[in-house]
Amino acid sequence: xxxxxxxxxxxxxxxxxxxxxxxxxxxxxxxxxxxxxxxxxxxxxxxxxxxxxxxxxxxxxxxxxxxxxxxxxxxxxxxxxxxxxxxxxxxxxxxxxxxxxxxxxxxxxxxxxxxxxxxxxxxxxxxxxxxxxxxxxxxxxxxxxxxxxxxxxxxxxxxxxxxxxxxxxxxxxxxxxxxxxxxxxxxxxxxxxxxxxxxxxxxxxxxxxx
Amino acid sequence: xxxxxxxxxxxxxxxxxxxxxxxxxxxxxxxxxxxxxxxxxxxxxxxxxxxxxxxxxxxxxxxxxxxxxxxxxxxxxxxxxxxxxxxxxxxxxxxxxxxxxxxxxxxxxxxxxxxxxxxxxxxxxxxxxxxxxxxxxxxxxxxxxxxxxxxxxxxxxxxxxxxxxxxxxxxxxxxxxxxxxxxxxxxxxxxxxxxxxxxxxxxxxxxxxxxxxxxxx
Numbered sequence: 001x002x003x004x005x006x007x008x009x010x011x012x013x014x015x016x017x018x019x020x021x022x023x024x025x026x027x028x029x030x031x032x033x034x035x036x037x038x039x040x041x042x043x044x045x046x047x048x049x050x051x052x053x054x055x056x057x058x059x060x061x062x063x064x065x066x067x068x069x070x071x072x073x074x075x076x077x078x079x080x081x082x083x084x085x086x087x088x089x090x091x092x093x094x095x096x097x098x099x100x101x102x103x104x105x106x107x108x109x110x111x112x113x114x115x116x117x118x119x120x121x122x123x124x125x126x127x128x129x130x131x132x133x134x135x136x137x138x139x140x141x142x143x144x145x146x147x148x149x150x151x152x153x154x155x156x157x158x159x160x161x162x163x164x165x166x167x168x169x170x171x172x173x174x175x176x177x178x179x180x181x182x183x184x185x186x187x188x189x190x191x192x193x194x195x196x197x198x199x200x201x202x203x204x205x206x207x208x209x210x
Numbered sequence: 211x212x213x214x215x216x217x218x219x220x221x222x223x224x225x226x227x228x229x230x231x232x233x234x235x236x237x238x239x240x241x242x243x244x245x246x247x248x249x250x251x252x253x254x255x256x257x258x259x260x261x262x263x264x265x266x267x268x269x270x271x272x273x274x275x276x277x278x279x280x281x282x283x284x285x286x287x288x289x290x291x292x293x294x295x296x297x298x299x300x301x302x303x304x305x306x307x308x309x310x311x312x313x314x315x316x317x318x319x320x321x322x323x324x325x326x327x328x329x330x331x332x333x334x335x336x337x338x339x340x341x342x343x344x345x346x347x348x349x350x351x352x353x354x355x356x357x358x359x360x361x362x363x364x365x366x367x368x369x370x371x372x373x374x375x376x377x378x379x380x381x382x383x384x385x386x387x388x389x390x391x392x393x394x395x396x397x398x399x400x401x402x403x404x405x406x407x408x409x410x411x412x413x414x415x416x417x418x419x420x421x422x423x424x425x426x427x
Contacts, residue, residue: 013232015218015225018344019408022218022232038215039344039408044230074366079376085369090362093369099381105389106365109358138243142228149396152355152362158309159362165298165306166367170377202229206242 004050007206014199016041044199051129051204053195058121061188064181065115071177073160078171085160086178087111109152114185117151120144121192124201133208141205145198153186217408219249227251254403255329261398262325268390269318275384278364282377290384291315291360313359314388321395324350325402332406340411347404354399357392361385 006012012025016036023043028034033045047053072084087110094103120140127134134140160179167173218225223232224247226240233240235247276288291314298307324346330336331343364385371379 013218013223014230015223015232017225017230018347018404019340020217020219020225020405021215021408022221022223039340041344074370076370078371079373081373083370083372085366090365090369093372094365094381097368097380099368099386102361102365102381102385102389105358105361105393110362142243142245145228149351149355149400152358155355155358156362158356159359159366162306162309162359163363163366163370165303166294166363167370169301170371199230202231202242 004046004200004204005207006203014043016043045197047195047197047200050196050200051125054121054192054201055125055129057188057192057195058118058125061114061118061185061192062122064184064188065118067181068178068185071181073176073178073182074164074167074173075176076167076171076173084176087156106156109150110156113147113151114153114189116147117144118185118189118192120147124205125196128201128204128208131208133205133210135210137205137208141201148193151189153182153189157183157186217405217412219405219409222249224249250405250409251401251403254401254406255332258325258329258398258402261394261401262322262329265318265391265394265398266322268387268394269322272384272387272391273315275387276382277360277384277388278367278382279380280371280377281380283375288382291388310360313356317353317357318391318395321350321354321399325395325398328402328404328407332403332410334410334413337414340407343407344404347399347402347407350399354392354396357395358389361389361392 006025014023014025014034015021016023016039018041019036019039021036021038023034023037026034028044028046030046030048034043035041036043068087072086074085076083076085087106091103091106091111094100094106121144123134124137124141124144127137157179164173218232222235224235225232226243226245226247228245229240229243231240231242233247235249237247239245240247273291276290277294278289280287280289291310295307295310295314298310327336327338328343328347328350331338364381368379368381371377
């Protein structure tokens, strides 16, 4: 049976995002996904303990973000100097070197977007656990899903690895806590987003008490 | 199992881009989340082509101009993306050279090529199988972000290698052009409406099913 309530009076229709084929909504077992009969695209999925998982993993991601901004990603010793790499440090270095747009893109894709995603997820899902919708939850959910394609945490992590390989030739470099915390952010956010189906989240928001 | 298929747009219904709720398109906005409702994304092919053409134009300077300039003990060395990749290749770091090749050279080109192909198919100029097109679209959306890796590498190196007179790195104009390529191709992929591919297919196999029914999902 479907573990989440459908909004009352709902026509219970579902249109495939890829080919627009109309389906009548039918409940699926936990862990089972409904796919489009025509193109095989995912319609919705019934995920186990969805709200709990989404809230827990996004809370973990938020806590790890504190570590990410407190500790460096890389620590480099060269020419009797010690330099640390942080997200904001990389962005401000670019801004000071006449590349404000590049600096802003680092802030946007690795600081703002992950924060919008994890913050939005917990803001929407935590009250939903108690059957309530937080004030402005629709707005938060909308912007959370809009920011999703711009989240580049994993890309930045690979960038750190590539840079490390460039730097080992000129300096003594090692990983800092920030790098591992950011890897944790990546895993937690992936788990949080995979934890709850988009259709389920919006259905729950619609039936929740304000 | 062959079942007659009906589409939401045949009934004037639109699935919301944001929340997925199916509502009559004449409501204008989704009653659940307030997003504008469209049967199909407006001017999808035109805006995809425009954004893609801009990205293709920026792709050339992004590889010709230096992405960063290394000043080492007074010696100024501009470095392009391809130059950086060649350095890794010559020093024997083949996996890293391949990662840079894939992320910076191959993925933007593949993205531009596959979006052109999708636009051509949606416009009816070519007739490939829709299942293959669906895979191409999925792949295009998934891989686009990885090209950003070079911009991040420039940011990281500029931030770390500020060693006074000994060594300093400054970002070059190629980096901005390359970031432009990535962002423009991402917007182009978002503007594309895959449902147009299936509309084209239905138009071509015009034989309408006698009794359309809504299939159980």
